[in-house]
Amino acid sequence: MIFFAVPSSILRPKSTCKRTYLMSQFISLSSPSSVQSLDMSEENNHHCPDYTELRSNMQNLAKSGGITKALQAFRLMRTAGPGKPTVYDYNSLVNCYLKSENVCLHDLSALYTEMSTLGLYPNASTFNTFLKGLNLLGESKIALWVTIEMCNYAFTPSFSSLSNLLKKCSDSMDLEEAITVLDLMMGLFKEASNCLNKMATDACYYPTVRTYTTIIKCWCDNGRVQEALSLLSQMEKRGLNPDIVTYNIILRALSNQNMVDEIFDLFQTIYQKDIPPDCYTATALSGLLKKGNLVIARSLLRDIIVTCGSDIDVAVYNVDLYCLISCFKFKEVSSLIKRMRKKGIEPNNITFNTILKGFCESKPMDEALEYFKSLKNPDLVSFNTILSTACKKGDIQMVKMVIDLMGNEGFELNVVGFTCLMVYYSNVGEINDCLDVFEHMISCGPTPSMVTINALMFGLCKNGELEAAYWFLCNLESFGFLPDSRTYKILERKCKVEGLNPDNRIKNRMISILKEMITNGHLHYGS
DNA sequence: GTAGGGTTAG
CATH class of the missing domain: 1.25.40.10 (Tetratricopeptide repeat domain)
Structure with missing residues (x-):
């Protein structure tokens, strides 16, 4: 929800989006036991907010900048079930707070402390979100501290975030800090060969x-x-x-x-x-x-x-x-x-799944399904193989059936399954539902992969949403993703089809989109 | 007891 606030606003009218049967089915699949009764306040004794409602309440409070109330709402999410709130909720809390007009270092620090108080283990996005906030506040010294902390947690800061930090340190003449950042940038790229060279000069560690x-x-x-x-x-x-x-x-x-x-x-x-x-x-x-x-x-x-x-x-x-x-x-x-x-070699699940894929790709759907049903021990890959085919063919009945079957067999959708659903929605032109799936992943997991990102990029381009696609590409890094060669190729191809010069097109569009977003208050950081 | 490798789904 938070992650995609800007592109969603490009695409959608202000009204709330519809939830299809499919959406509610897979959301319930991914968090089966998270809904529990809970009293939010004395005036609301008969109302039982679920996890989604609690999260939305927390997000709204954070967006309004009331950090104390937002933290209370965040802690209240513990009542939504074991493992709640998640690190995704925490990242969302920080992200929402950064959207408020009251961002200050004291509150940001309180949020950081809350992480260890609740025993939450940060992920790469957690650090990137804090870095975004510190960048907004111009706190380069603390940003450097967070970057080092990020490295201590074995996450790798992006080259561009280090480059940005280096510029800030250089501008403010913090030479010592600039050298520290430069050092970090050089591990990223030279660590391995430096290490080898050092080893080679020391006979003990050859x-x-x-x-x-x-x-x-x-x-x-x-x-x-x-x-x-x-x-x-x-x-x-x-x-x-x-x-x-x-x-x-x-x-x-x-x-x-x-x-x-x-x-x-x-x-x-x-x-x-x-x-x-x-x-x-x-x-x-x-x-x-x-x-x-x-x-x-x-x-x-x-x-x-x-x-x-x-x-x-x-x-x-x-x-x-x-x-x-x-x-x-x-x-x-x-x-x-x-x-x-x-020869005494027993075929394994990979063998059967390879055959299943063959059936799915070159036989009619009923034959593929027949083979699938004949499998003695279908695993998650088997389910995903058949789900992927149904999604690619736009066969909604089959998609529903496979998801129901997965639920009955105790399988939950993983990142591959969710990505398949995104492919389905973008193929049938339901780009808003595709975004819903993506938002769900950002808020509740599983963490999207680069394949997910590229599927979304492809979906946006296919559905004529080039502006959103450009925005998405240019903001990937702020949220912990790095575009790969395929990400660029998808955009390039789309531009070619439309007879556009990708460089100028991207540049000009980006400038106008960013200007518009800043005017509308959607964008608070970077540029 | 000690370092490195593969095959299926998005």
């Missing part, structure tokens, strides 16, 4: 193949394959020979990014060095399959399976199965399963 591999994995997981490759050559220069584990990690990253030439080079190196590939080498190719490079992936996979001989495990069979299904070779699926069992 980095090993495993040390390098650990860091290479970190780079790969963050999509920084080029850095990973340069680290690979650095370790070789230092006389450390990468082994199959190192190569598998790099191969997986290359495969995920569809870097075919580099994959061939890597295989050439592996074979030249006479390092035999293993099961992990085979499964590292799944990214290539997902990118549609079926012929190359299958040929490499075949070679590996021949080399591995009888050592292949269930994961390799699953990737092989993925190949068959991607090539629509359903008739060969049962013989593969038979081969697995003959």
Whole structure:
């Protein structure tokens, strides 16, 4: 609710939005036992506010700037059930307070203290929200303290928030503080290589193949394959020979990014060095399959399976199965399963879910559902697979049925399920309901992922809400998210379709939108 | 007893 206050206001009329059957169903699914009777005041003895009502009351009090009453309302939320209020509620409290016209350091400090009093464990958004408030107040010294506290909690401040802080410190000639911020900015980017260099100069801590591999994995997981490759050559220069584990990690990253030439080079190196590939080498190719490079992936996979001989495990069979299904070779699926069992390898849930996905993508819905019902132990991924298909097809009856079924089987919607629902709503043009789902995630969890963010970005663009999409992109960081390459691509593509120059379009639109938001009192910070 | 790797859903 709070997170999306601005774009919602762009999209919606002032009247309250409708709650569909589906919305109430999944909200009750995500917080099944949170509704309890509670007296709010003596005059209101017969009224029993639920969690949503308590939260809304707390938010309104915080927005009006009455910090004492807002904190009382926040504490009252404890009566709404175990685990309440959540850290999301707490972040919402702080965010609402920042929207009031009475923001002062004393109150902000009282709010910070409340976190430890109630034993709440902060998340990255908690710190980003406080930093936003301190930025608003121009309190750079305290902002630096909060940033260090954020690092102590093992969260990483964004580069731009550090950059902003650095500017503030430099402007006020706080040289010592500016150097501290600069130091923090340099851990973000140079920590790993500095650490390696320091280790290399000290014989006692000389980095090993495993040390390098650990860091290479970190780079790969963050999509920084080029850095990973340069680290690979650095370790070789230092006389450390990468082994199959190192190569598998790099191969997986290359495969995920569809870097075919580099994959061939890597295989050439592996074979030249006479390092035999293993099961992990085979499964590292799944990214290539997902990118549609079926012929190359299958040929490499075949070679590996021949080399591995009888050592292949269930994961390799699953990737092989993925190949068959991607090539629509359903008739060969049962013989593969038979081969697995003959070798004493029992198919697992991943095997069945891979087949289910195949049914969902290339068979009529009733056949997919039939296969789903035949599963002995469907897990959350099975449910999400069928839910995703129903959502993509815009089949509301099926969506309802799957959600009801999940509830009956004791499964709660996770971030993937919620994202599927957002996709459904944006596909059928119900962008307000899509926003409702997103607001629900922000307020009550589960925490949205970058896939969720991009699904929303896609939904906004698809429904012609470019202004909201630009606003959303430009404000992501303030709320603890960093746009990835896909986020930008979605906007770029939309601009191309409309024959617009993305740079000018974004720039001009943003200026006018921000001006309008400031005029209307929606935006209180940054610019 | 001690460091690093994979396959299914958004």
